[in-house]
Amino acid sequence: MRHVRLVVLIVSLCASGAAAAAAAEPGSGVGSEAACAALPSPQAARTPQERQALVICRDIELVRRVATFIHQGSAQLEKGTPSDREISEVVRKELLGVRDDLRTTRGLLENIKLRDGDGLLLTPSHWVRDLNGDGRVATWERNFFAIPKRHDGPLKVGLASDDPGYYRDEYLADASFKVDQSDLTWALGYHYFAEALVEMVLSYSLEGENYSADAIVLVDTAAAKRAHALLVAGFKSTERLRRTLLAEKDDAAEWIANPRQRNSVFPLHLDEGDFAVWGEVLKQVIPLMEGKTLLVPAAKQGGMLGSLAGLCPAGQGLNVVRLFQQPPRRLLSWGGAEQQGRMCQRVDAGHPKSPLFELLASYERRATNDSMAGMRMLRQLLWVN
Template identity: 40%
Template sequence: MMRLIPVARLAAALAVSSALALPAAGAADFTTTAGYADACAEVARGGVPKDDDARIAAVICRDTALVSQVVTWATEGAKRMEKERIPKEAIMIEVRKEIDYVIAELGATRKLLAQIKLGKRKSLRLAPARWERDIDGDGTVKLWEKYLFALPKRGQQGFRLTAPSNEQAYYDSQYNLDAVIRVDQSDILWSLAYHHFIEGMLTNLRAFELTDKFDGLILARPDLLKTAHRLIGNGFAVSGKMRQEVLAETDDDEEWIGNPKQAASVFPVPLDAADFATWGMMIKEMSALWQGRTLLPATQGGRGMLALVAPFCPEGSGLNVARLYLHPPAAGTVYAFRHTKLPTDSCQRIDKAHPLSPIPQMAEQASKTDAGMGFLRYLYWTN
């Protein structure tokens, strides 16, 4: 009997290990077109997700449906508005409605992501190149729609934005059509950071309205700037946590974003130890700037990337981003597209406690080198 105890313990350990390694029984299958369609049909029925795997499925389906909604609205809606010669005022009403819808959806999926606590467990397997959708709703799945969610091949190629292609050879040469990801907690944090950032940027946008002559912006809802500041600030915090989570991983199995010791990563940008150090430094500096611990160089007569858009702060002072967002000007403040000056209340004296941020100088240096576009691609993928 005593000899059976170690065997029983081993069996129990194996059972626990299996539970940690595999998704729940009956979990959604995102590795095939049919599995993706079935999973999203289940999500569309509106049930409340009962576990983390179901929450992940709900986020994937709702986010990809949101992409379909936006693309359809942008393409078909633009054609309709041009054909019907809709007045600018009516167009702006429709634009605001669409942005508000996107913000609400991102907020809902962000809250689902925040509930997911996988720990060391691996969750669903994903094959994004097989998530075929009729994106624009015309009844057919064109090649660019078939591969809309496919991942670019891993490598150091530059960042570029191009029109969708309908050539199979293009996708064969530029995309990893066999990429598979097994979701872990760092992947959840990666997605959560992106949700914070995009929702925050759109909320920032909705704080303003266009002037009647479309020659400037009106600060219509100052409180939304405070909300945007919180969302984007949380995005930096989540991105930093995600970086630490990735570095701590010791497995190497169908990874999305991998650390320098993980070879089985399909992340489009290979990241070595120096990249992780740069990433950590960028998060640290952006967080300091965002919280007002460092200042943007924005003095009168200044040069560089900020010169055209910078507020003209007094000599020896810089722009305090946190003060600008958390103590915004009054509703109704107008910003012309030309010769805009932000209120000097957002300026702060440069001193030891509030030095200038190195971020603008780093960005300017990167823009002047061949590596500039590669750096932009790196920032895009690492959010």
């Protein structure tokens, strides 16, 4: 179980780093290990091209760092029996470094403003690294950054594989695109969300020597507050991405495209309906994250949404801002009058019930009744932040 906890915690960061990195790989050498070594420091980078290249190199290095940590940590776990406390301390130290790396790279992205011709030409499959530090480049590592093919059938893209035929059938070996401002916004959104995830994990730590339901306790409220600010920034960045994409008029070597653009290698085609749903969801999510509306799930919804229904008394809803400002001391202990008093707020004209759950439930029913719609929803969750 300790092995599983370690892998689940870090793989989520690896996936986020890979998704963000896919937004910025130039096709003419920059991104190779030698070219990355020749780049200036983040503080010394001045041009948009230098900053784009640094984002590429730093994100590749972050993926390699996390993959190596998983590989080496797994090997050490197989050799010995470290305690839960020892594992917790090692993981926390690694996450602190990951957080600092993400923070620096996010700052680079926030300060890149492209003019015509500033964007780099990208071919993500040209990134080849020994990601897990075992001294060889396996098939999955050689193809880790390649772009999946676009198709509307069942989603076949899965975990990293050592089968070359899998990548030949499911990926575009030489797909290229040219970075524009919307692509940078797409990458920035992933950085916000990945950094928020790390901050939220770091806000809690193990109390005592062994994991149990009550052993994961709050140790850094400021980290939880930073996680909330990053999530709000991420959702607002995603809304900027949606608006920027819809405003684009060119159609040449695109990454993520609007419904009028055809020359795109993005693994998912987004039509007018997708953009409309995207906008409607963000219209509900952003006020909720800012504490302007309250989360009031219904018990009849079932699953995780239904399990949240009992958190607040009747007539009240969960204020997400309060949840991050005053998180529960014990991560897995939710409930009780004291916790309700901190998290819950009466629904009124100033703080109405969010319609987000009703919106999500309608699309959940659609996905249940239409497998193709379900596949499209899954792809959007994977590829559109």
